Structure formats: C-alpha cells, structure tokens
Amino acid sequence: MIKKIFNYHFLINNMVNQIKILDLYCGMGGLSLGFAAAFKNCEITGFDINKWAVETYNLNLNKFNCRALIQDVLQWTPESNIYYNIIIGGSPCQPFSSATATAKQGEKHPYFPTLRRFYELTAEIKPEIFLMENVCGLITKKHQPYLIQELQRVNKHYTIKYNILNAADFGVPQKRKRLIIIGIRKDLSKDFNFPVPTHYSNSSWITIKDALKDLIDFSLLNVKEKYEINKKENHILIMNINGLIKEKKISRYLQLHPPLDLDKPSRTLLTKSDYFLIPFLDYNGTTIYRKLTVREFLLSIPVFRGLTLLVSTMPSTKFAPRIFQSPFSGDLLC
Ligand SMILES: C[S@@+](CC[C@H](N)C(=O)[O-])C[C@H]1O[C@@H](n2cnc3c(N)ncnc32)[C@H](O)[C@@H]1O
Numbered sequence: 005m006i007k008k009i010f011n012y013h014f015l016i017n018n019m020v021n022q023i024k025i026l027d028l029y030c031g032m033g034g035l036s037l038g039f040a041a042a043f044k045n046c047e048i049t050g051f052d053i054n055k056w057a058v059e060t061y062n063l064n065l066n067k068f069n070c071r072a073l074i075q076d077v078l079q080w081t082p083e084s085n086i087y088y089n090i091i092i093g094g095s096p097c098q099p100f101s102s103a104t105a106t107a108k109q110g111e112k113h114p115y116f117p118t119l120r121r122f123y124e125l126t127a128e129i130k131p132e133i134f135l136m137e138n139v140c141g142l143i144t145k146k147h148q149p150y151l152i153q154e155l156q157r158v159n160k161h162y163t164i165k166y167n168i169l170n171a172a173d174f175g176v177p178q179k180r181k182r183l184i185i186i187g188i189r190k191d192l193s194k195d196f197n198f199p200v201p202t203h204y205s206n207s208s209w210i211t212i213k214d215a216l217k218d219l220i221d222f223s224l225l226n227v228k229e230k231y232e233i234n235k236k237e238n239h240i241l242i243m244n245i246n247g248l249i250k251e252k253k254i255s256r257y258l259q260l261h262p263p264l265d266l267d268k269p270s271r272t273l274l275t276k277s278d279y280f281l282i283p284f285l286d287y288n289g290t291t292i293y294r295k296l297t298v299r300e301f302l303l304s305i306p307v308f309r310g311l312t313l314l315v316s317t318m319p320s321t322k323f324a325p326r327i328f329q330s331p332f333s334g335d336l337l338c
Pocket of ligand 1 (some may be wrong): 028031032034036052054057077078080093094095096097114119
C-alpha cells in the first residue's frame with residue numbers, strides 16, 4: 005500500500021541515494037516494515053521509549069536495514085546537520101481513541117504532547133515526505149482543532165492530504181480503520197493519490213479462517229460427539245488456557261462484543277483482549293469458545309519479547325506467565 009501511495013518511481017527518481025527514514029514512536033515496527041517493503045534502498049531509524057518494543061523491532065527488522073533505539077521523542081533534539089528524507093510515525097492514540105477510558109483526560113493526558121512533537125520535528129527537519137498514522141478519533145469534532153493546530157506548523161511547506169483507510173480493504177484479516185495523513189514538500193511539485201482498495205467488503209476480504217488455517221484445526225468445529233453439553237440460558241462456554249471449560253454469563257459487554265465470526269475479518273483488535281473469543285469446538289450444536297492466543301493476536305510478528313508487550317496484547321493478562329507453556333501459544337515465544 006505504501007508503495008502505491010508514494011508511486012515508487014517518482015521517489016526513486018527524486019531520491020537517488022539511500023532513502024533515510026525516521027520512524028517516531030516506532031513500537032514493534034509495523035509502519036517501518038511497510039516502508040522497508042516499499043523502498044528496498046532505505047535505512048530506517050526508529051525511536052520508542054518501550055524497551056520491549058525496541059527489542060522486538062530489532063529482532064524482526066534489523067535484517068531489513070531498520071534499527072530502533074530507546075529514545076524519548078519528547079526529549080530528542082536533532083543535531084543541526086541531521087536530515088531524513090521521510091518522517092513517519094503513529095503517535096500514541098490514547099488521548100484520542102474512543103476505545104480508551106483515559107481519552108477524556110484530553111490535554112492533560114501524558115501522551116498528549118507526542119502529537120505536537122511529531123509536527124515540531126517535521127517542521128524542523130523538513131523531510132520530503134511525512135506520514136502520520138492515528139485513530140479516526142483525531143478528526144472528530146472534539147479533537148480536530150488540536151490536529152489543525154499542529155498541521156499549521158507544516159502546511160506552508162507541504163501539500164497535505166488525509167484519508168481513512170480500512171486495513172481489511174487491503175488484505176488484512178482485521179477491520180481496522182485508521183487515519184493516514186500525508187504531506188509532500190511543495191518544492192517537489194508532486195501530487196499523490198491514496199490507493200484504491202484491493203479487497204472489497206465480504207466478497208474478497210481475508211477472513212479469520214483464511215489467516216489462521218495453518219494454526220487451527222477447524223475440523224474440530226464439526227465433531228459429531230455423543231456428549232451432552234448442558235449450559236444455562238444466557239451463558240456461553242469458554243475453554244481456558246488449561247483446557248478447562250467454564251460457563252460465563254453473557255454480559256452486556258459480551259453482547260456488544262460477541263465472539264468473532266471465523267468467516268469474516270476480525271473486528272479491530274484491542275490491547276485489552278479478553279473478549280476476543282473464537283469458536284473452538286462444537287458438540288452437536290453447542291459451541292465452546294476460547295480466547296485468541298498470543299500467537300494468533302500477533303500473527304504478523306514472527307518473534308516478540310517482553311512481558312509488558314505480551315500483557316498488552318495477550319488473550320488474558322492473568323495467565324501471562326502460564327501462556328509460555330500453553331498449547332495454544334506454540335513454540336514461537338522466545
Ligand atoms: C501506536 S504505538 C506505535 C505503533 C507503531 N507505529 C507500529 O506500526 O507498530 C505508539 C508507541 O509510542 C511509544 N511512545 C509513547 N510515548 C513515547 C515517547 N515520548 N517517545 C517515544 N516513544 C513513545 C509507545 O511505547 C508505543 O510503542
């Protein structure tokens with residue numbers, strides 16, 4: 005997608021030397037990976053304060069000429085001779101996300117200044133291109149004024165366009181709408197367009213089943229067993245990490261966030277993952293569900309490190325130590 009956005013040839017013509025990219029708030033490196041795939045001749049430096057994210061980034065991306073450093077972006081002042089062709093970043097979304105309770109802290113949110121710092125650094129370094137990824141909440145009536153204020157730091161020198169893209173429309177097995185803001189420096193006199201979707205709604209979206217077919221034996225969903233499984237009205241059966249089946253009352257939350265449909269892309273995965281249930285076994289019409297495992301959650305991250313990271317992404321924070329031996333997590337944790 006990134007290749008399509010920027011029209012590879014236009015960039016290659018303009019950037020004959022190696023393209024230097026700075027990824028602010030790089031996390032585990034999702035954005036960097038996209039850029040590394042799009043520009044074969046790039047060198048990416050990522051900054052993040054989370055040591056586990058930085059370690060995971062380096063484990064997976066060093067081989068693509070990407071390198072992350074532990075660096076607080078708010079404290080970083082670039083030296084006068086420093087230059088990057090492209091600055092990218094997904095500043096923390098918590099102050100603007102509808103999914104976080106802390107969003108109501110507004111300007112008092114500790115992560116609030118990270119948005120501003122992205123644009124301050126862009127204005128200072130003046131890369132050819134910048135790209136920011138964030139939650140759609142940033143352009144709601146409440147938060148839009150902050151964004152406009154920050155964009156004013158750069159709009160004199162950049163042609164800026166934004167769009168909301170849904171990852172499912174580009175072949176990701178997850179409906180995840182994100183705001184993408186792109187600026188191209190005006191002196192380059194180049195235009196760009198956002199890509200058109202490659203996958204269209206139900207007809208060609210990649211489903212959870214497509215994505216997990218190598219990890220899960222879906223034939224278990226059709227076993228014809230003699231067992232009688234009884235469950236109370238308004239309850240569902242959930243198998244925990246030890247293989248024990250528990251009955252759980254269908255709460256209001258579970259009504260709003262029902263188990264995932266394997267024949268569709270997942271709804272947006274959250275870091276609090278307790279309610280991402282999938283059907284696992286079916287006894288003559290009575291379905292037993294289980295939580296997604298760490299491996300299933302982090303499908304596109306080959307290796308990852310750090311309990312903090314796991315805790316924020318794993319199926320059940322309570323089972324953090326145990327998941328390492330879980331039959332669900334496989335051998336991919338290191
Ligand atoms: C939304 S995540 C970034 C995800 C990343 N773009 C990706 O594609 O994987 C935001 C990241 O910002 C980091 N962060 C928060 N405050 C920071 C700061 N002051 N300096 C550097 N990183 C920070 C967090 O640790 C987190 O990893």
